[in-house]
Amino acid sequence: MAGKTKAKKKVVEHSGRKRLAASALGVTAAAGLAVGVNMLADRVAPRVRVDLTSQDLYTLAGGTEQVLAGLKDPITLRLFYSRKLGAAVPSYGAHADRVRELLAEYAARSKGKLRLEILDPEPFSETEDRALAYGLQGVPIDQSGEQVYFGLAAVNMVDDERTIPFFQPERERFLEYDLTRLVHELSNPRRPVIGVMSPLPLNGDPRAMMMRQSSQFGQPAVAMTQIRQFFTVKDVATDAQAIDPDVQVLLVAHPQDLSESAQYAIDQFVMRGGKLLLLVDPHSESQAARPSMAGPSPAGTASSLDKLLNAWGVEAPSDKVVLDVRGAWRVRANPGDRVQAVDYAAWFNLQGEGLNRSEVALAQLDQVTLASAGEVRKRAGAQVDFVPLLTSSPQSMTVDAARVRQDPNPSRLLSEFKADGQRRVLAARVRGHLSSAFPDGPPALPEGQTRIEGFPEHRARSEGPANVVVANDTDLLEDRFWVRVQDFFGQQVTTPFSGNGSLVVNLLDTLSGSDALISLRSRGDASRPFELIEEVRRDADAKFRQTERALQERLERTEARLRELRGGATPASAAAGERAQPVITPEQRAEIDAARAEIQRTRGELRNVQLELRRDIEGLERNIRFANIALVPTLLVAFALGLALLRARRRARAAAATPA
16 A cells, blocks of 8 residues: 555656646747747837727827828938936936837838937037037936937938927827928928918017016917918918918908908908918907906907808807807806806817817817807808818807806806707808909008009909808917916927817818828827716706806895895884884794795705715716726636636546546
């Protein structure tokens, strides 16, 4: 018996050594296979990538492929990166790896047209002198004052230069756009000419810098800065008699009180085949917020171009503002309100169905923000193609523009809000053969003015199908509604949170006939709120506001009644002309007590609404937090335990089946 036991023990030990050797051999083979696969992949398929992100953040866009395929002359890219920066601040080191990888990808896809150089500008070196000569930004890394660099300089064959002074990790989502824009500008020196006619200080307002310490209003609009990056911009006077023939697309923003001659110039520009991007507004938040040399902000903040639009088959009323609670901005409530923030239905974000993604200018946009916008409608019987671009949600309504201009009370607007289920067009593209708004020819000039030399011949009809984009909101261009501007050692860094700038540039691109960069501009950071929580909060908040409004009205009526009761006089004292102390009858006292009890009941209902609001939102948040934090790990643990239990049972059955 002992001999059998020893023999069995030797068999087990021998079998264990064989399993150990086989495992070691298997691990060695797996390691060798992994190394071999990596070497093969590095040699055979160095550029094969699989992008598993939901927004394809690591896949080159079609616009990039088109720009790189269209390169004709070589371009040299010089990346100046101080390694000390990555060692001191790891986040910059990780971002530098991303920049290097993307630049290498560009060079590989360009078929030799892009040459990449990576330089480390040591202090007081010739390389640092070159970085400074290109205008790259040096940043102090410690108290010693030593400068580090992380920028890009690009040069084409005719020594045109484009630079990115300093790569910001906050703009990583826009990295491909920034790089492709730089390459595109160097490979396409001739740009479309855009004319800009606007009374708004889109190029900055020097008066604001003199009147206020902050330079917020004195800086050019970020949208205008982006437009100048892609187009040649010509400013057009608001009293122009004709538009320069070199202008291909005319941007008219807030045409407030334009003269007949200026309207005629716009009309004839379109009749001669020019493309028009027209922004009117029932209430310009930009104009209302600007300082005025004469004192307070202007009272008249509306603009319209009804004579031209009506002749072209379009209406853009300036007396109504669209309210939309879906996507409404949370703003600071009035001081007397019981809550800290409230939905302001006049300022809202458009997402999803609100953006016409069949239009190339909006195909890749995630969000557009509007403020105090109005409707755009096709006139009855108009023979034009009317293509909506931006549309409100069904949870919208219209109110008189005076409500927003004179008393922009968010709580009052929300308490009186009643959605009518209609979707309203806020911006549209108009195509078709148009008739001039001036069928009898140019209007007479004011006394003392003469026609300019070379005044163009009048045209009563458009040359071929006209192409006009109309939006009833000029605040698309206002920085605070779509971009954050931060100062980084004296350099202005812009981080968009909405796609307004991209939309305007995309529209100008499509109107001018170029759309190579549209897919790139649209890549950006957009807010992606949890829609179910937002919908519950909006519904409860609206209910709370309606109850609060009803309570306030009831309180006002009760207070008026109390004043009336307490201020009364007795009949005898009234006849004698004497002022007497008011006498409250038992009936009046009962009425007062009943009113107070009603107020207490209403306040209790109000508290219940607030409590239910918190309960619904907190319940949803708890469920989501549990799903994200606890549910998935719990499922993984359960799967692992089940697998371990299954294997244990298999081993037990195998041991039981083995003969002794």
